[in-house]
Amino acid sequence: MKIADINLTTRKVKILEDEKYNAFLGGVSLATELFVNNCKPDIDPLGKENIIVFAKGPLTAAFPTASKAVALFKSPVSNELGESYAGGRMASAMRFSGYDALLIRGKASHPVYIAIHDDTIAIKNAELLWNLRSVFVVGRVLRDAEPQGPGRRSFIRSGRAGDRLIRYANLNVDNYRHFGRLGLGAVFGSKNLKALVIEGTKDFKFADMKAYKTAYREVYNYLTHSDVMDKYHILGTSAGILPINAMGALPTRNYSIGTFEAAEQISGEYYAENLLLRKIACSQCPVGCIHIAYLRIPYRKEEYDVETTFVPYDYELIYALGTNLGVSDAKDVLRLIELADRNGVDIISLGGILGWATDAFANGLITINDTLGVKFEFGDVSNYLTAISLIIRRENEFYRTLGEGLDACVEKYGGAEYAIRIGGQTPAGYMTGPASILGHIIGQRHSHLCNGGYSYDQKTFGKKIGYKEMVDALVTEEKWRQILNSLVICLFARKVFTIDRTLKSLSSIGIAFTKEELLTLANETYEKKNAWKKAAGQIISQKNLAKKIYSFKTPHGFIKKNFLQKAIEYYSELSGIPYEVG
Numbered sequence: 001m002k003i004a005d006i007n008l009t010t011r012k013v014k015i016l017e018d019e020k021y022n023a024f025l026g027g028v029s030l031a032t033e034l035f036v037n038n039c040k041p042d043i044d045p046l047g048k049e050n051i052i053v054f055a056k057g058p059l060t061a062a063f064p065t066a067s068k069a070v071a072l073f074k075s076p077v078s079n080e081l082g083e084s085y086a087g088g089r090m091a092s093a094m095r096f097s098g099y100d101a102l103l104i105r106g107k108a109s110h111p112v113y114i115a116i117h118d119d120t121i122a123i124k125n126a127e128l129l130w131n132l133r134s135v136f137v138v139g140r141v142l143r144d145a146e147p148q149g150p151g152r153r154s155f156i157r158s159g160r161a162g163d164r165l166i167r168y169a170n171l172n173v174d175n176y177r178h179f180g181r182l183g184l185g186a187v188f189g190s191k192n193l194k195a196l197v198i199e200g201t202k203d204f205k206f207a208d209m210k211a212y213k214t215a216y217r218e219v220y221n222y223l224t225h226s227d228v229m230d231k232y233h234i235l236g237t238s239a240g241i242l243p244i245n246a247m248g249a250l251p252t253r254n255y256s257i258g259t260f261e262a263a264e265q266i267s268g269e270y271y272a273e274n275l276l277l278r279k280i281a282c283s284q285c286p287v288g289c290i291h292i293a294y295l296r297i298p299y300r301k302e303e304y305d306v307e308t309t310f311v312p313y314d315y316e317l318i319y320a321l322g323t324n325l326g327v328s329d330a331k332d333v334l335r336l337i338e339l340a341d342r343n344g345v346d347i348i349s350l351g352g353i354l355g356w357a358t359d360a361f362a363n364g365l366i367t368i369n370d371t372l373g374v375k376f377e378f379g380d381v382s383n384y385l386t387a388i389s390l391i392i393r394r395e396n397e398f399y400r401t402l403g404e405g406l407d408a409c410v411e412k413y414g415g416a417e418y419a420i421r422i423g424g425q426t427p428a429g430y431m432t433g434p435a436s437i438l439g440h441i442i443g444q445r446h447s448h449l450c451n452g453g454y455s456y457d458q459k460t461f462g463k464k465i466g467y468k469e470m471v472d473a474l475v476t477e478e479k480w481r482q483i484l485n486s487l488v489i490c491l492f493a494r495k496v497f498t499i500d501r502t503l504k505s506l507s508s509i510g511i512a513f514t515k516e517e518l519l520t521l522a523n524e525t526y527e528k529k530n531a532w533k534k535a536a537g538q539i540i541s542q543k544n545l546a547k548k549i550y551s552f553k554t555p556h557g558f559i560k561k562n563f564l565q566k567a568i569e570y571y572s573e574l575s576g577i578p579y580e581v582g
């Protein structure tokens with residue numbers, strides 16, 4: 001394994017090449033090993049002691065959908081371990097430049113970006129990129145500034161939200177992919193780091209090309225000739241809007257109910273028929289699930305003066321800035337997404353913040369003086385657009401607090417009953433039942449993708465599941481995902497990478513692992529992360545769950561506090577992470 005250790009304070013780069021890391025396969029297992037040995041648990045996430053580890057997987061650029069890169073850092077949103085994934089071209093650019101992982105530490109004295117071209121790693125001045133109004137402009141400048149060789153290039157950068165330390169700032173990767181959750185953009189900002197450019201020209205070969213081609217074909221055929229990926233290609237994840245709405249699990253108006261009366265007008269079907277421009281794919285992916293809409297925005301008073309922009313959309317974004325805010329016009333949802341995306345904000349978190357502000361405003365916890373005249377009201381797009389701009393500008397104390405996240409909002413203004421948060425962040429918008437909520441609580445990064453609780457709920461409709469059975473199923477799934485996330489495959493393709501197909505794929509490129517070794521690695525990675533989280537003071541709890549969660553009628557009925565508490569205590573026994581009574 002080859003790891004570049006980049007120190008922004010000293011501007012020195014060390015290259016570690018050590019076979020001992022081969023035992024960690026790559027991806028999250030490798031990143032965890034590097035992270036826990038280099039980042040103290042009690043540090044300030046926005047201090048210079050925080051580190052960022054990026055890693056690719058062993059199948060990157062060799063197998064279809066092995067297209068993601070992982071980042072580990074201490075999160076300024078949850079104050080726990082931050083774990084985030086992004087597609088685009090980053091992982092393959094790492095492969096072609098020869099790096100399995102990048103470790104970034106320290107803090108630069110002024111805004112910089114890191115430029116990697118094969119073996120050359122430079123830290124360059126980024127003062128002119130700081131606070132630019134759009135991450136897309138930052139990308140265009142970097143594309144022009146950095147040499148365009150024959151290699152694969154990737155551009156990872158923060159927006160103004162990251163520069164201004166808005167805690168839920170994200171990173172944009174190659175325009176339409178993101179390290180979306182848990183505030184990696186703010187960690188970049190805290191290090192005076194604006195961007196990372198990676199270009200690689202190196203080639204790679206495998207000893208047994210025949211075995212590789214056979215294994216490759218099996219994965220490729222399954223992806224393209226079965227129906228397992230159809231929904232992702234045809235409508236993308238926004239295919240879920242109508243069915244999730246039909247089952248009453250689509251959070252609407254800040255989790256007041258589970259159905260949105262205008263769901264059809266902002267469904268995947270509506271976008272595909274009326275606003276879809278094209279579909280694109282991450283590197284080495286034959287699926288192409290990234291749906292891009294066009295949006296015409298008038299920019300002067302004359303009738304035909306419009307600017308056309310391209311806006312990615314998916315289930316989570318439509319829920320967060322659509323149903324959750326009561327916005328029923330598809331173009332209005334795109335306008336909100338476009339503004340947030342251009343500024344580099346995690347849209348799910350932003351939806352939770354605006355939802356809280358709307359309820360808090362209606363209930364008199366914040367006033368028109370606090371909001372500088374913005375009347376927060378469900379469905380009112382122009383006020384939400386203004387509010388997003390004011391958050392990005394950190395205009396006054398109120399908007400600065402909105403930029404600090406839901407925990408800070410509740411601490412300053414109250415309204416815990418409206419703050420939909422788990423681990424400080426808003427969940428992904430699947431109110432399918434208890435496993436969805438429990439999955440977010442016990443998941444190592446409080447994401448629906450940790451253990452797929454929402455999917456477990458859907459498989460168990462009509463069945464009575466005990467809390468132990470539910471916890472065991474979620475933990476088993478999350479442990480297996482340590483391997484999928486070490487390969488760093490796209491989790492949409494998780495059914496393709498069964499344990500047998502994973503072993504065959506690895507073996508075809510000369511990586512010998514047994515089933516037992518894989519499962520041991522999964523377990524060790526999971527435990528190692530939990531040990532670090534425990535040392536960082538994590539407590540498993542439902543204490544901050546908003547009352548609205550318990551009064552939301554899911555397809556499994558109401559979430560029962562007692563059931564969750566028993567599950568939390570059982571999980572605490574298994575994991576060794578302390579719990580508190582909610």
Ligand code: SF4
Binds near residue numbers: 281289
């Ligand atoms: S399915 Fe979509 S997100 Fe996954 S690798 Fe392919 S294009 Fe990227």
